[in-house]
Amino acid sequence: MDPPHQGEGGVPFLSAPMRVAWYHFEGREPESIAIQTLIDWAARKGLLEDDGPPRFYGFNNPEPQFRNPVYGYEFWMVVGDDVEGDEPVQIKDAPGGLYVVAKGLEKGWEWARRHFGFWAEENGYVYDDERQWLEEHIPDRERLSQFPDLEGEERWVSIDVYLPIRWRKSSRQEGAM
Numbered sequence: 001m002d003p004p005h006q007g008e009g010g011v012p013f014l015s016a017p018m019r020v021a022w023y024h025f026e027g028r029e030p031e032s033i034a035i036q037t038l039i040d041w042a043a044r045k046g047l048l049e050d051d052g053p054p055r056f057y058g059f060n061n062p063e064p065q066f067r068n069p070v071y072g073y074e075f076w077m078v079v080g081d082d083v084e085g086d087e088p089v090q091i092k093d094a095p096g097g098l099y100v101v102a103k104g105l106e107k108g109w110e111w112a113r114r115h116f117g118f119w120a121e122e123n124g125y126v127y128d129d130e131r132q133w134l135e136e137h138i139p140d141r142e143r144l145s146q147f148p149d150l151e152g153e154e155r156w157v158s159i160d161v162y163l164p165i166r167w168r169k170s171s172r173q174e175g176a177m
Helices: 031-044 109-122 141-149 171-176
Strands: 013-015 018-028 056-060 070-078 090-094 097-102 125-127 134-139 156-167
Touching (some): 031 070, 097 109, 109 125
Antiparallel strands (some): 134 156
């Protein structure tokens, strides 16, 4: 089976730890509120005017539950050491690690997760449930200065999915530990 990520040679990707500004919201369809809050904060701080576009990540926290319309969404923006948080946006260090990346979510999150699982098993990896999966929201560079006034998909050119993986331990490796 082909790896789900064809960029960078289609191999797992090692992410360095990141310093992120973050905001978390729980409710019905929390993504829009979490994203808008962080975007407004970043605009007030002048962080959307830098040379290169910032990197944005998000994920459900907690995950949606069957028959419960309330769930959470946490949204991150990678920031430099000189950026300080203030209410309601805070700063934290996010761990790096090994990920496999699917470009775009055109076929949906469930498809990507199944495809990742098949690929990982066939290539000696397993899902690392001790780390968070991430959606990287790829910003439309030409519209970055307009971000606070845009809504939803107007901001993004695509969303990539990062699935945390680790090497599957063989029985010989487990016996040596």
